[in-house]
Each structure stands twice: as C-alpha cells, then as structure tokens.
Amino acid sequence: MSDNTMTAAVNDSDQKAPLEFLVKGEHHPQNGTLLGFWLYLMSDCLIFACLFATYGVLGRSYAGGPTGMELFDLNLIAINTSLLLVSSITYGFAMLQMQANRVKGTMFWLAVTGLLGAGFLGLELYEFHHLIHVGAGPQTSGFWTAFFALVGTHGLHVFFGIVWLVTLLFQLKKHGLIPENKRRVFCLSMFWHFLDVVWVGVFTYVYLMGVLP
Amino acid sequence: MSEHTHEHDHHDDDIPHVSLKEYATGFVLAVILTVIPFWLVMGNVFESSATTVMVILAFALVQIVVHMVYFLHMNFHSEGGWNMLALIFTLILVFITLAGSLWVMYNLNVNMMPGMME
Numbered sequence: 047m048s049d050n051t052m053t054a055a056v057n058d059s060d061q062k063a064p065l066e067f068l069v070k071g072e073h074h075p076q077n078g079t080l081l082g083f084w085l086y087l088m089s090d091c092l093i094f095a096c097l098f099a100t101y102g103v104l105g106r107s108y109a110g111g112p113t114g115m116e117l118f119d120l121n122l123i124a125i126n127t128s129l130l131l132v133s134s135i136t137y138g139f140a141m142l143q144m145q146a147n148r149v150k151g152t153m154f155w156l157a158v159t160g161l162l163g164a165g166f167l168g169l170e171l172y173e174f175h176h177l178i179h180v181g182a183g184p185q186t187s188g189f190w191t192a193f194f195a196l197v198g199t200h201g202l203h204v205f206f207g208i209v210w211l212v213t214l215l216f217q218l219k220k221h222g223l224i225p226e227n228k229r230r231v232f233c234l235s236m237f238w239h240f241l242d243v244v245w246v247g248v249f250t251y252v253y254l255m256g257v258l259p
Numbered sequence: 260m261s262e263h264t265h266e267h268d269h270h271d272d273d274i275p276h277v278s279l280k281e282y283a284t285g286f287v288l289a290v291i292l293t294v295i296p297f298w299l300v301m302g303n304v305f306e307s308s309a310t311t312v313m314v315i316l317a318f319a320l321v322q323i324v325v326h327m328v329y330f331l332h333m334n335f336h337s338e339g340g341w342n343m344l345a346l347i348f349t350l351i352l353v354f355i356t357l358a359g360s361l362w363v364m365y366n367l368n369v370n371m372m373p374g375m376m377e
Contacts, residue, residue, distance in 0.1 A: 080273065080274070080338060081338045081341055081342065084338070084342050084345060085345055088345050088346065088348075088349040091349050091353060092349065092352055092353065092356070095352065095353040095356045095357060096356060098357060099356050099357050099359075099360035099361070100360075102357065102360060102361050103360055103361065103364040120297065120300065120301055124297055124301075127293055127297075128293075131286070131289055131290065131293060134285075134286065134289070134326075134330055135282055135283075135285075135286040138277070138279075138281075138282030138285075138286070138330070139282075141277045141282075142277060142278075142279055142282070145276070145277060228274055229274065232274045232275075235330075236331060239326060239330035239331050240331065242326055242330070243323050243326045243327065243331075246293075246319050246322050246323055246326065247319060247323070249293075250296060250315055250316065250318070250319035251316075251319070254296055254297070254300045254315050255312055255315070257300060258300065258308040258311055258312065259308055
C-alpha cells in the first residue's frame with residue numbers, strides 16, 4: 047500500500063515538472079530575432095553570389111567599349127575602402143558604449159558611423175557619375191552592366207543601412223537603451239559588418255583584379 | 260569601461276558580449292590585409308598578373324574570415340550552432356554558384372567560339 051502512494055506522489059510531481067519546463071522554454075523570443083536576421087543575411091549573401099557570378103562571366107565582355115583597366119581609379123577606391131573599414135571600428139565603439147549602457151556615447155558613435163557610410167556613398171555616386179559621363183554607363187556593354195549591378199546593389203545596401211541607422215538614432219533618443227533598441231543596434235551591427243565583408247569581395251574581385259593586365 | 264558590470268550583460272536578451280580587444284584586433288588585422296593587396300596591385304610588385312591574382316584572392320579570403328570572427332562574432336556555439344550551420348550551407352551554395360557559372364561559361368566560350376567552326 048505504502049508503495050502505491052509513493053509512486054502516485056512521484057507521478058504527481060513528474061506531471062508538474064514538464065509543464066514548468068515548457069513555460070521556461072517559451073521565455074526567449076529574442077533569440078529567434080538574431081538567428082532570423084542571420085538567416086536573412088545569408089540569403090542576401092546568395093544575391094551577392096549571383097551578382098559576383100554574373101560579373102565573373104561577363105568580366106571581359108567589353109563590346110568594344112571602355113574597359114575597367116582604363117577607367118578604374120584605385121586611389122578613389124582606396125579612400126572608399128578605408129572609409130568603410132573605419133566605419134566598422136566606429137560601429138564597434140557604439141556597441142561597446144551600448145554594452146556600458148551609455149546612450150549618448152552609443153548615439154555619438156552611431157552618428158560617426160553613419161557619416162562615414164554617407165561619405166562612402168557620396169564617393170561611389172561621384173565615381174558612377176564620372177563613369178557614365180565618360181561613356182561607361184550600364185548600357186555600354188555586358189561588363190559595365192554587371193559592374194553597375196554588383197557595385198550598385200552594394201551601394202543600395204549601404205544606403206538602406208544609413209536609413210536604418212538614422213531611424214535607430216531617433217528611436218534611441220526617444221526610448222533610450224531599452225532591450226528592443228539594443229537588439230536593433232545589434233542587428234544593424236551585423237548588417238553593417240556584413241556589408242564590409244561583401245566590400246572585401248568587391249574591391250578585390252572587381253577593382254584590384256580589374257586593373258591587372 | 261569601469262562602470263561596466265556583469266549584471267548588464269545578462270538580461271539583454273542573448274546579445275553576445277563584445278570587447279574592445281576583439282574590435283581592435285579585428286581592425287588592425289583588417290587594415291593590414293587591405294593595405295597589402297592594394298600595395299601589390301598599385302605598386303606592380305609581381306611580374307605576372309596570375310601570381311598577383313592568387314595572392315590578393317588569398318588575402319581577401321583571410322580578411323573575410325577575420326571580419327566574420329572579430330566583427331560578426333562568429334563561432335561554433337552562438338545560437339546553439341545554427342548560425343554556423345546556416346553559414347556553412349550558404350558557403351556551399353556560394354561556391355556552387357560561382358564555380359559552376361565560371362566553369363560552364365568558360366567551356367561555352369572555349370568550345371563555341373565562331374573561329375572553331377571552320
């Protein structure tokens with residue numbers, strides 16, 4: 047008899063334990079956002095892979111028009127690359143300020159990052175304008191189509207990154223460093239650093255290899 | 260940094276901990292890995308283009324890994340390993356897309372050139 051009551055008691059507590067566990071398991075919805083955002087970045091990576099493949103295939107189809115070797119200005123690209131690279135570390139400073147719960151410092155470094163990104167975008171637009179002006183527009187040849195598609199898509203990403211960054215500055219000003227904003231700042235950091243990774247591919251594959259004989 | 264206590268890290272919904280050392284290391288490495296390829300190309304260091312291409316591609320690959328580790332905080336245990344799994348899957352797809360396109364189109368160009376018809 048006593049044995050039976052024992053098992054009944056154990057069963058009772060057994061039935062309660064898994065219920066509590068399930069409730070605990072539901073407690074981390076934020077976890078999903080970071081993983082989901084990472085998956086988005088990976089799918090974005092595939093878009094860039096297709097554009098890189100297109101550029102690789104059309105890389106010599108000049109159709110008698112100007113070539114990259116004649117028109118690419120590596121000094122400009124070096125400045126552009128350094129702007130983007132410095133913006134990576136300034137975003138890192140923003141992350142460190144956020145970790146220390148300093149909202150002013152976070153906003154300051156985010157703003158610096160945004161300005162560097164805007165500088166990058168300005169120089170890129172200047173380069174595009176110059177190229178189109180000297181007769182190397184996207185309709186000139188397969189090579190220039192692929193070039194503008196690849197580099198332009200990257201530039202578009204930087205543009206939307208800046209839009210996001212400015213939105214985030216207003217959010218931070220209004221609400222401060224609430225968990226939601228921290229999550230957003232972290233997601234944007236992944237986006238920003240991801241764009242830098244793509245740019246490594248662009249300056250190596252398009253510009254540096256493009257000017258080699 | 261001094262007012263930065265351990266409490267802050269925990270209730271911030273699983274955002275990975277970042278450190279100045281990590282960013283500084285990543286930045287220094289990234290600068291080195293960027294400057295060398297630019298110098299190799301702009302200074303015409305190697306005679307043959309093929310050598311330069313191989314070397315700067317190697318530098319780009321290393322730099323991408325540096326950015327992944329130090330800036331994107333990639334490792335094998337973030338998000339229970341799902342980040343890394345998604346990344347590996349994506350890298351396989353990227354490799355198939357790039358290598359496949361270049362290989363197929365190269366063969367097409369070599370074998371279908373008008374000059375070969377005669």
